[in-house]
Amino acid sequence: MFNRKLEDFVNKSLFDIFPNQREAIEEYLKINRKIIETGIGRQYEMTFDIDNKPQTFLINDQAVKDSEGKGIYVVSSSIEITERKLFEQRLKESEEKFRNIAEQSLMGIFIIQDDVIKYANKRMAEINGYSLEEILNWQPKEHYKTLSPESLAFVEEQGRIQELGNSDISSQYPLQIIRKTGEKMWVENFSKIITYEGKPANFITLSDITDRKELDQKLKESEDKYHLLFNNSPIGIGLSTIEGQIIEFNEAIRELTGYTKEELNQLGIPTIYSDQNERVKAVKILREVGYLRDHELKFKRKDGTEFYGSLSLDLVEMNGLEIIQSTLKDITDKKEVELELRKLNNLKSELLRRTSHELKTPLVSIKGFSDLLLEVHRDKLDYYVISTIDEIKQGCLRLEALISDILKTAELESGVIKLVKSREDLSFLIRLCVNEVRGFSDLRNHSLELEIPENLELNFEKEQIHQVINNLINNAIKYTPKNGKIQIKSQIQNEKVLISVKDNGIGLSLNEKSQLFKQFGKIERFGQGLDVIPDGSGLGLYISKKIVELHGGEIWVESEGKNKGSTFYFTLPLHEN
Template sequence: MPREANSKSNDIENKSMESSTMYKLISENARDLILIASEDLIIEYVNKKSLYKLGGYSVDEVLGKRALNFIHIDDAKNALIKFYKAFNTEGRGTIEARIKHKDGHFVHVEINGSLFHNEKGVSKALLITRDITDRKNAEKDILEENKKLLELSQIKNELIATTSHELKTPLNSIYAASQFLLSNLKDQIGEDALKFVEMIHRGGQKLKLLIENLLDTSKIESENISLHLQRENILELTTNCINDIKYWADKRNINIVVDHPKQMHVLVDRIKIEQVITNLLSNAIKFTLPKGEIHVRIYEEDHWVNISVKDDGIGLTKKEIKNLFKKFGKIDHFGNGFDVESDGTGLGLFISKEIVVLHSGEILVESKGRNKGSNFTIRLPIL
């Protein structure tokens, strides 16, 4: 019996030594720096190869020293607080810090620390340290590139705003002059000259819209757009918009039907919300066949006022819906009556969405596909 007991004891001891040798072999050949420290972070073990590769130190130069002595002074306090907090709660934690190389420069590292108890029940800290210099350099490069892109974007927005304002003054004169001729002297203008005046007026109208869209986009991107909120009658706003675009609807023989069960008032910027409603109505007219119908419905639902514009026109594919509210998110259109005033900047819906979002609202769109119509709904909170 004593021989059997001694044999079992020797087997256990041998297996323990084998395990210890194996763990040491794994540790010494690991790419990461592995440290074992006391609970107050005095270094008791470190793998030799990784220590020299990462920090340039020999084992004797770090054993018995505090791990925090090798961490950048600006990172040491934060590291200590985080590790002690982690050790006292979950038993593990991760930090990023800079450790001092023997030659004086600092290396960016990620330290994964965990608390364990040795065979005597004494608390120890296992600190696995990985060099993340390449990652930090890449992050720095990305931040610098983003800064440059932001500066370029600001320059672009300033250029667009300045150029648009410079163009606006002469354009307003041309547009106003053509409007005056068409409104007051139409009967005195010859037929050929009248065609040119109408052409100038339509061109001025398109340029005016383009400049306004560019200015709005510039303001949105530079977060320089503000709202002038007042309680407004939403039916009155919608009716004004319908009257503004009625000429184009009549030209295509499109009937606009309005459904409004009751008067509703909402806190909005009147000019901007009229801009959104007009844009949705204009799009519905563009992409609805002649003799078609557009339904405008105003209704209240779950503390929201909804203005829906539904048409029976060209409809939208899933891909088009996905890109619809992006800048320059124009959709394809194909003859068959869809070619009247269908050219645009592709900025209208982008601007409309941003305006509605500024009102803490949203724009929803539904369509069952090509040639099955579409339904756009503006949702505004009742405040």
């Protein structure tokens, strides 16, 4: 044990045997003297450096006494326990590491043995809402009070299965616990059988998953609502693959088409399209844009009858796959009404066109003869007759303008008008329009201000946009009292050219602004004592709106109210789409 021969110990002092261990030997002798004095034996550990190698011994010293009970000498026995001490040291370090990790862990950790909690960390106490002292003093199975009734039943069932020796038990599962405050929360429970202090024990960790469970619950509720809406929606809803394989559709789709899911998967989705190429076109738009909205098409039922449907498509992700979500509404009644209204509108437009042409014929005669009387026979007529004929001629001009507007309106409403665009200088056209109304403006003593670039080229139909600009400037002149100010500006905004015509005239109310761009939406100003020229058909702004929209632009008006002026705006695309 000491790596020495027996003769090395005979008649030798400990200082001779272990010359380098003076301090340890002195301590050992000190203990021995104490034992002799008291007569009381002692068991203790000491470490000696044997041949430069530390060795630990468990020493048992007992006093040998004389007849009077006094200690005479000490009988000493020792066992080397170096390996055991190293093991104990490693075990202690391991336990310290475990405790350090456990105490800093975000998970609740505890050890149960014989239904009693033998160890619990701080996080475990925080999760349950009890103090560590309370938890470690619980009676056997008292920790069950922290489980909800449903979770308790599950845990007890797991225990029964384990007692029967069945290894088919869950080691990880969610539990609902009841905190000391009565608050309920969800935890993820992980358990493992370990050996603790020489006996089997349950090593258990708890993680707070309340937020996740609430999210799962909301997701489930959302899915339940979706399926409720999906199955009960009066609008047809379906899910399919890009290739056309149907995943699911609701009862409304079946009622609309007459097909079952199996039948459509066998025949293919294009079967329900009157023109089967339309499905290819719809999917192409969906891939390019990402969605399709209210695409109106003809569909065919299983019995061969057709119906108009409004189709919307969205790309959604399901289990990592791109899925098409389709909605289909039957709009047959709406389309039939639209077609009937279109027919009536075309009939109205045709009636207006024919009536206007019929009115034009006698109007040309009246105007022609009025000109003849004034030019050829003026010297034979007195002042009264000339004034009367002038009034007839002016009436003809007004009626001619009205007929022209009606014909233009009918043409725009017919939907057959085709724009003939060309590359034009919009700045030049604006200056031309200003020059054309310069005389009219001077009569009203208005100032006309221009803020436009030297050149502004884009594609538009010159005659049509000329009519829009001319109409807006004329209106500004007419509805601004004398000595007014009119500003015409242009600027580029978001790939569009913005034109504005601003005046400091009589302004508009909110209700008047909403009326302006309708057919015959003229605001009546006659007899109100305003210094304005209130003539006009009430079709000019309606025509302007239609022309601008045909060009892909917008038109609107802004005004702060009565007598606060107005600004009319319209836009044109800077580039062709």
